[in-house]
Amino acid sequence: MAYGFIGAGRITKAIVEGLDGGAEVFLSPRGRQVGQELADRFPNVTVCPTNQAVADAASVVVLAVGASITRDVLADLRFRPDHVVLCAVAGVSLTKLQDWTAPAAHVVRTIPMPQAAHRQSRTALFPDHAAARELFEPLGGVIVAADEPMFDALTTATxxxxxxxxxxxxxxxxxxxxxxxxxxxxxxxxxxxxxxxxxxxxxxxxxxxxxxxxxxxxxxxxxxxxxxxxxxxxxxxxxxxxxxxxxx
CATH class of the missing domain: 1.10.3730 (ProC C-terminal domain-like fold)
Structure with a gap:
């Protein structure tokens, strides 16, 4: 599995540290200092020159940017039908994400925590998807919301x-x-x-x-x-x- 991370902040850093070299990882140029630090520590991590290069190299794209810029970031990206997009952005509905990432086949909302670095993040998901489970189960387990209001309630607790x-x-x-x-x-x-x-x-x-x-x-x-x-x-x-x- 090749993971591409759009946004290189605290959550991305925690997930990559939790993976501990267990998968191929491509990082966006945003937050280059964090990305370079991770690339120096883990031989499986590559910092790409553009966000599009991240998406092109990955089968699973993890979106971890601010809610206010999510639409603009996604507007500049071309997704493939086989892409799975895992969105770690609070407050952006599944319907909007599906529209903004088309023709990506699957979009999953997620709430990973910084404790992922220590494999202690119980990550909420909606909807359920095997690719999301494969990434987050080893990082502390998952909880799958029955519907989007429940997912938003779990987000609220954080x-x-x-x-x-x-x-x-x-x-x-x-x-x-x-x-x-x-x-x-x-x-x-x-x-x-x-x-x-x-x-x-x-x-x-x-x-x-x-x-x-x-x-x-x-x-x-x-x-x-x-x-x-x-x-x-x-x-x-x-x-x-x-x-x-x-x-x-």
């Missing part, structure tokens, strides 16, 4: 990272305001949540919540206070707005 990290930053700042040295505060908060993160690999959210919510305890007090002030409802409204935007 937009919560910055908010979650801001929550942790808020806790760190609170510790600092109460006399804990900044480095110590950050190290402590990172340690706390890294341990919870490890538990998520083997325990359900419900079980973990139960373990950390003793009736009448301090965890329960903070949880109750946040719920009283409408934090869960605020999160749901924000997710609804993102989901609506993705489906627009």
């Amino acid at each position: 937009t919560t990272f910055a908010a979650h990290l801001d929550y942790l930053t808020t806790i760190t700042g609170w510790l600092t305001a109460h006399g804990v040295a900044p480095d110590t505060a950050e190290t402590y908060v990172r340690h706390l949540y890294a341990q919870v993160g490890q538990s998520l690999a083997t325990e359900s959210l419900t079980d973990l919540a139960g373990e950390h919510t003793t009736p009448g305890g301090l965890n329960e007090q903070l949880l109750t206070d946040l719920r009283h002030h409408g934090v869960p409802d605020t999160v749901r409204r924000a997710l609804d707005a993102i989901h609506a935007r993705l489906g627009g």
Whole structure:
């Protein structure tokens, strides 16, 4: 299988690192510094002079560019009927992608994560396709959406990272305001949540919540206070707005 990557940003870099020399890879000139670094590390990686050269060399084209330039990038490319296009761009519908990549036979929307570099990215797909599974299964597995709204819902969940990290930053700042040295505060908060993160690999959210919510305890007090002030409802409204935007 020969993979061609249009766009050489963080996601492309992660996927190529996860492949670890396991397939022939052609990279676009965009992000040439990243591409050259990958080519220097992996003998199976080639940086092409143009995006069209990438498409010509590959049987599977992975599109990983910004949503705002997707149409313009695809307008300059000629696809073959045998091409499979795996689109790692949020917010662009399957119908539009099929129109913009015609006559490519198959288009699949995907949500690979940077953890692909460590083969720990559970990648969402829609629709299902063998070529997408062949690429992403070894990089952490796949989850196939039943329909496009479900795929957009899964995409929406990935937009919560910055908010979650801001929550942790808020806790760190609170510790600092109460006399804990900044480095110590950050190290402590990172340690706390890294341990919870490890538990998520083997325990359900419900079980973990139960373990950390003793009736009448301090965890329960903070949880109750946040719920009283409408934090869960605020999160749901924000997710609804993102989901609506993705489906627009």
